[in-house]
Amino acid sequence: MSKENWEAVIGLEIHVQMKTKTKMFCSCPVEFGAEPNTNVCPVCLGMPGALPVINKKAVEYGIRASLALNCDVHNYSVFARKHYFYPDLPKGYQISQYELPLATNGYLDVELEDGTAKRVRIRRLHLEEDAGKNIHEGKKTYVDLNRAGTPLMEIVTEPDINSPEEARVFLETLRNVMRYIGVSDADMEKGQLRCDINVSIRPKGSKEFGTRVEIKNVNSFRFVQKALEYEIERQIRVKEKGGEIVQETRTFDPSTGKTYTMRTKEEAEDYRYFPDPDLLPLKVSDEEINRIRETMPELPHQRLERYLSLGLDKKVAKPLVDHKEYGDYFEEVLKLHNDPKAVANWLLNDLLGNLRDFEIPWEENPITPEKLAELLKLIKDGTISVKIAKQLLKEMIQTGKSAAQLVEEKGLKQITDEGAIKQVVEEVLRENPDAVEKYKAGQTKVIGFLVGQVMRKTKGKANPQLVNKLLRELLEGA
Numbered sequence: 001m002s003k004e005n006w007e008a009v010i011g012l013e014i015h016v017q018m019k020t021k022t023k024m025f026c027s028c029p030v031e032f033g034a035e036p037n038t039n040v041c042p043v044c045l046g047m048p049g050a051l052p053v054i055n056k057k058a059v060e061y062g063i064r065a066s067l068a069l070n071c072d073v074h075n076y077s078v079f080a081r082k083h084y085f086y087p088d089l090p091k092g093y094q095i096s097q098y099e100l101p102l103a104t105n106g107y108l109d110v111e112l113e114d115g116t117a118k119r120v121r122i123r124r125l126h127l128e129e130d131a132g133k134n135i136h137e138g139k140k141t142y143v144d145l146n147r148a149g150t151p152l153m154e155i156v157t158e159p160d161i162n163s164p165e166e167a168r169v170f171l172e173t174l175r176n177v178m179r180y181i182g183v184s185d186a187d188m189e190k191g192q193l194r195c196d197i198n199v200s201i202r203p204k205g206s207k208e209f210g211t212r213v214e215i216k217n218v219n220s221f222r223f224v225q226k227a228l229e230y231e232i233e234r235q236i237r238v239k240e241k242g243g244e245i246v247q248e249t250r251t252f253d254p255s256t257g258k259t260y261t262m263r264t265k266e267e268a269e270d271y272r273y274f275p276d277p278d279l280l281p282l283k284v285s286d287e288e289i290n291r292i293r294e295t296m297p298e299l300p301h302q303r304l305e306r307y308l309s310l311g312l313d314k315k316v317a318k319p320l321v322d323h324k325e326y327g328d329y330f331e332e333v334l335k336l337h338n339d340p341k342a343v344a345n346w347l348l349n350d351l352l353g354n355l356r357d358f359e360i361p362w363e364e365n366p367i368t369p370e371k372l373a374e375l376l377k378l379i380k381d382g383t384i385s386v387k388i389a390k391q392l393l394k395e396m397i398q399t400g401k402s403a404a405q406l407v408e409e410k411g412l413k414q415i416t417d418e419g420a421i422k423q424v425v426e427e428v429l430r431e432n433p434d435a436v437e438k439y440k441a442g443q444t445k446v447i448g449f450l451v452g453q454v455m456r457k458t459k460g461k462a463n464p465q466l467v468n469k470l471l472r473e474l475l476e477g478a
Contacts, residue, residue: 006239009231010161013166014174017130017192018061023149024129025052025095029339031153033188035435036135036144044092044129044149051278054079058151059282061129061183062102063292065153068181068299069122071106073289076125079279083272088132088143096154098273100117101126102282110173112166120170121158127282128152133191135473147191153183157210159198164228168221171195172322176300180323188219196222200245202233203444210235211245215259218252225318227252231259305329310340319348323360327350329369336373339380345377354397366400367393383407387460421454421462425470428453439475447471 020030026043042050054244067071078100106122130152132145155174162166173187175193187191195218200210215231218224230252235245250259275281298306300321307317307327320327326347333343351367360366375393378384384407385391393401399406428450429436438446447468455468 003233003236006232007202007204007206007314008162008164008228009159009200009202010163010167010228011198012153012161012170013196014157014159014171015130015194015196016065016152016155016178016186018058018151019182019184019321020055020057020151020369021080022055022057024058024127024151026149027151029315031146036142036146039146041146044090045145050305052095052276054279054282055151057395058127059102059284060292061151061397062125062153062261063284063289064181064296065183065272066103066106067123067180067293067296069103069106069108069125069155071103071122071125072092073244073284074100075284075286077102079127079276079282080273081276082128084270086131088145088148089133090132090145092146094129094131095276095279096128097126100281108170108177110166110170110176112169115128116464118160118166118170120166123156123158125153125155128154147346154408159200161317164225164232165209167197167228167285168225171221171224171309172250173300174224176322176324180300181297188221191219191390194219197224197231199228199231199235201232201239213245213248215252216249216262220254223252223254223401226254226257227259230257234259257293258381266458307340312340312344316341316344318346320344326349329365333376334367336370337376337380340374342376342380345374346393350393354394357395360397363435366397371396371402378403379406382463385462385464386458387455387464391460421466423456423468424454424457424462427473428457429471445473 010436017030022028023030026041028041028044031039043052063073064274065326077097079095080098082096082098083093097361099122101124101467103125104123106125107119108122110118110120112118125129130147130150132148135142135144144205144456157170161170171193178186178193181333184280189196197215197218198212200212202208202210211232211233213429218227226345231250238245246264248264249262250261252259302316304314304321307320308314314319320330330343330347334340337343351363351365352370355362355365370385375389375396379386384403389403394404395401395406401409431451435446435450440449450463451467454462454471455464
């Protein structure tokens, strides 16, 4: 199989569950993990005569997402009925948007792992409601309709993606954008972000599209990449053996790493779309669009640029941007201790490292921004050394106490009295004449050993810079 002779053409259809309090067309609460079939009413159960009412907040979130994805937001869009049968679709149709969606013609720029940029065009963003959920247990299937009617955005890309890695990075970037603008937590494990993949292959250099295969409802970034890796290889094998690709819908099984046929692909006409007679067209004024535009929060790429302007290296800034919760914490500490490099270093290396060691999830982080800022101030003003600060951080996590409390309780205040440190330095030099001779003979690295001896005698409390200075003065003057 010669992969280098083929090019993959990939488009994504992403469903993003919006973080509204209530459903798309009724006042039932949106709540993950509630008892099955408790957050339902005649509207989301599809009872005869029940009339839907559009959720204004969901429309606002849709506009916000459209602007973040550089889309043209339309003043006039229409809700349609998309007909199909499924056990968890109570009405027998889904209210969606088809010919006249909320927004079109956008794009999202992503940075790939090799540092190159890729622009993926967004064909459309439209609003719709979610279906319920089937729960399979052995030979039985249970239907939970709590999710039915939950507000969704469907984001459809152009076929601009050409590799499994690009697809994964695009989805990760999109998730970050959704989180930054506050419209969704976009947690794939909770079904808040789901992805259908359209993939075909063609000979490299060809402009013609191959036969497209859809892979339905892939529920993790890693699985998106794995599903595509397998499916692209499968299609190449078929073509190189002289076969033809069948247009179909497939499913991905993570346990085998393979895709399997589900059904032949439906076409749009199979859904019998027509405008929903219970809902008026959605009209949004330019004033309303501009109002939302003016209240848009900072986007990930804007935060990255700002962090770089603070003097952070890109390798340091990236994790603070990619994990919004880390960046938000960084911002809070920075308000109290304006040293971006020190704050980022202690957050990403020491704090996160200790939380991993203690198996504490970020959500349960006991070190508040105030506590970390206080610890960094104690280092900066010379009260404690970096070495002691690292020990204190572990104890702060374990005990919940502040750095200042622990310094007071343990008598850990750094020794900065030059006279007191000089006495210890002189004592160390007397006890280590061999090291002194080596230093005089040009082996200056031995000073590290002597610093260590002074720190041991002072139980780590001597100011390291002062120790270094006094050692050099005494060694070079001896």
